[in-house]
Amino acid sequence: MSTEAALERRYRSLLRAYPKIYRDSHGDELVSTLMEASDPQAGRPALREAFALIAGGFAARARNARPEGVPWWADGLHLGVLAVATTTFALEISIRSGPIWDALDRPVWTLGAIVLMVAIIRGWVWLALPLALIAALDTSRWLFLDGSDHGVLKVGPFYTSVGQMLPYWIVVIGLAVLAVRTGKRLPTRSWSWLLIPALVWVAEYAVPIYGFLGLKHLFRAGVEVLALGVVIWATVAIRDARWALAAALYLIPGLTYFGETLLLHGRNAFAYWGVLTLLVLTSFVAAGRTRQRV
Amino acid sequence: MVPFVSKMTEATYFILAALLEAPLHGYGIIKRAGDQSGGRVKLAVGTLYGALDRLVEAGLVVLDREEVVDGRPRRYYRITDDGGTAVREEAVRLQQAARVVTGQIAVMGA
Numbered sequence: 535m536s537t538e539a540a541l542e543r544r545y546r547s548l549l550r551a552y553p554k555i556y557r558d559s560h561g562d563e564l565v566s567t568l569m570e571a572s573d574p575q576a577g578r579p580a581l582r583e584a585f586a587l588i589a590g591g592f593a594a595r596a597r598n599a600r601p602e603g604v605p606w607w608a609d610g611l612h613l614g615v616l617a618v619a620t621t622t623f624a625l626e627i628s629i630r631s632g633p634i635w636d637a638l639d640r641p642v643w644t645l646g647a648i649v650l651m652v653a654i655i656r657g658w659v660w661l662a663l664p665l666a667l668i669a670a671l672d673t674s675r676w677l678f679l680d681g682s683d684h685g686v687l688k689v690g691p692f693y694t695s696v697g698q699m700l701p702y703w704i705v706v707i708g709l710a711v712l713a714v715r716t717g718k719r720l721p722t723r724s725w726s727w728l729l730i731p732a733l734v735w736v737a738e739y740a741v742p743i744y745g746f747l748g749l750k751h752l753f754r755a756g757v758e759v760l761a762l763g764v765v766i767w768a769t770v771a772i773r774d775a776r777w778a779l780a781a782a783l784y785l786i787p788g789l790t791y792f793g794e795t796l797l798l799h800g801r802n803a804f805a806y807w808g809v810l811t812l813l814v815l816t817s818f819v820a821a822g823r824t825r826q827r828v
Numbered sequence: 829m830v831p832f833v834s835k836m837t838e839a840t841y842f843i844l845a846a847l848l849e850a851p852l853h854g855y856g857i858i859k860r861a862g863d864q865s866g867g868r869v870k871l872a873v874g875t876l877y878g879a880l881d882r883l884v885e886a887g888l889v890v891l892d893r894e895e896v897v898d899g900r901p902r903r904y905y906r907i908t909d910d911g912g913t914a915v916r917e918e919a920v921r922l923q924q925a926a927r928v929v930t931g932q933i934a935v936m937g938a
Binding site for chain 2: 560562563564565566567568569570571582583585586587588589590591593594597771773826827828
């Protein structure tokens with residue numbers, strides 16, 4: 535293989551960072567420009583070009599994920615509701631090790647949660663809203679009924695703090711706002727959102743050590759910091775606050791719970807919530823600073 | 829008066845400046861931006877096309893024409909009237925900002 539052909543092949547591999555639709559319309563043009571801009575003797579892409587292609591590909595993916603005709607706030611609300619729902623149900627569906635059909639503590643709750651998450655992903659707001667309302671009322675029964683059984687469903691977890699109930703109400707309020715919104719209907723989101731509960735459930739079921747020694751919390755903190763870093767990057771790429779809004783919705787219940795139980799926490803918890811809050815605030819600042827920039 | 833806060837990155841400024849004279853293709857923009865900035869702005873291809881996407885979206889640049897050279901596609905980009913206005917406003921802003929300092933240097937030097 536000639537040096538030029540090898541270089542072109544490597545550039546085409548790097549172009550996989552871009553979404554397929556972008557590669558189909560601009561891929562050959564980018565390769566043409568890359569080949570013109572490269573040292574004719576070079577068989578490998580320069581580091582600077584490789585990094586710019588990966589960053590450019592990510593930015594193109596972030597831009598490509600924006601639905602046409604849907605305002606940024608509605609898109610951010612949709613993303614936020616989806617993030618809150620998938621992470622809440624990932625953590626609030628109790629899984630025990632053992633035969634899979636015995637492993638679910640709350641089969642009705644689990645089934646409802648899956649239907650709700652699918653409805654949010656598909657943008658079926660009017661199906662998701664009543665399901666979310668049932669889940670919110672059920673998990674907030676302590677507020678209304680002192681926890682006693684007055685014919686309430688009692689299919690979900692029982693909470694006694696506002697911070698634990700709040701995610702369900704955030705989903706309800708977000709969906710209610712999206713339901714009364716006029717304009718173009720919400721798009722179907724990526725099915726990969728379902729990987730969040732799926733991976734957590736698999737970890738709970740199949741990796742016994744996952745629940746021990748704070749490993750779960752450490753892993754979650756790492757993923758959250760990484761994800762919020764990506765939110766900042768995506769915000770700079772698309773230059774609006776949709777991802778920042780989604781991240782803020784995700785953070786609100788946790789911060790509320792942290793505030794309610796402030797005296798129980800040590801220095802690590804303060805540092806953890808401080809970092810998450812800082813990252814979300816940074817994404818809003820990034821949105822504000824880049825909003826009108828070209 | 830043009831505000832001191834810039835709405836343009838340096839790369840965007842030199843891309844628009846490169847297109848003021850005539851439509852150019854990707855590599856043409858990279859070369860011209862490098863020349864006009866005295867070699868300071870070295871646009872990576874990924875950076876250039878990200879900026880072009882944003883400029884097209886903002887209506888400051890449009891696709892002018894497409895050619896095939898040596899079997900490879902070449903797209904030429906053209907600056908729009910809005911793009912011309914934006915880059916000129918940015919030039920005035922930079923000039924005003926520079927004058928704040930150069931004016932003081934002149935006073936101190938006198």
